[in-house]
Amino acid sequence: DQQVKQNSPSLSVQEGRISILNCDYTNSMFDYFLWYKKYPAEGPTFLISISSIKDKNEDGRFTVFLNKSAKHLSLHIVPSQPGDSAVYFCAARYTDKLIFGTGTRLQVFP
């Protein structure tokens, strides 16, 4: 039973446009949600997080939106750049553990 789901395995976006990555969760006890970015042959790199009591957090080109009633969060990247091409993982925190989704591969093309 997967508690954190990323239903889109891949996404292709043109440079300069907005990338929207989605994540759904089932456990109402999660208190933080995080997004990580992973390049091949590297470990995941932390991007941005949001507390469960907030509905939006912004950091430069990255914005995370949280809809608690729908148990849904999304990561917006605008404008998208070729260097953003990577696998993006959504994660949710319960006590001191993170539960990860399966990832979405983002490709930003010129």
Place this chain on the structure above:
Amino acid sequence: ETGVTQTPRHLVMGMTNKKSLKCEQHLGHNAMYWYKQSAKKPLELMFVYNFKEQTENNSVPSRFSPECPNSSHLFLHLHTLQPEDSALYLCASRGSVRQETQYFGPGTRLLVL
């Protein structure tokens, strides 16, 4: 060196071998984690250590044996592994309990023949 480091980066071993993975964090963190990432699957939490004490064993087979001699170092001892144990093994660390962010090392790519 800063951040979280892992050695070796790549490892090939036979099913009868014994090997160890090493993780070191230079962030002054109190908690360390082992994760397994297999193809097409989410990162799976294996073990959690807080202040050198194991606080989580996520039903991991005994052929994986963790060791945490101090807050900066974490080992994963491997013996009599199976080919299905081939995966990317990631180490992570976290600061205080109130901090939500875990910081990952680059991982060890393990192939069991």
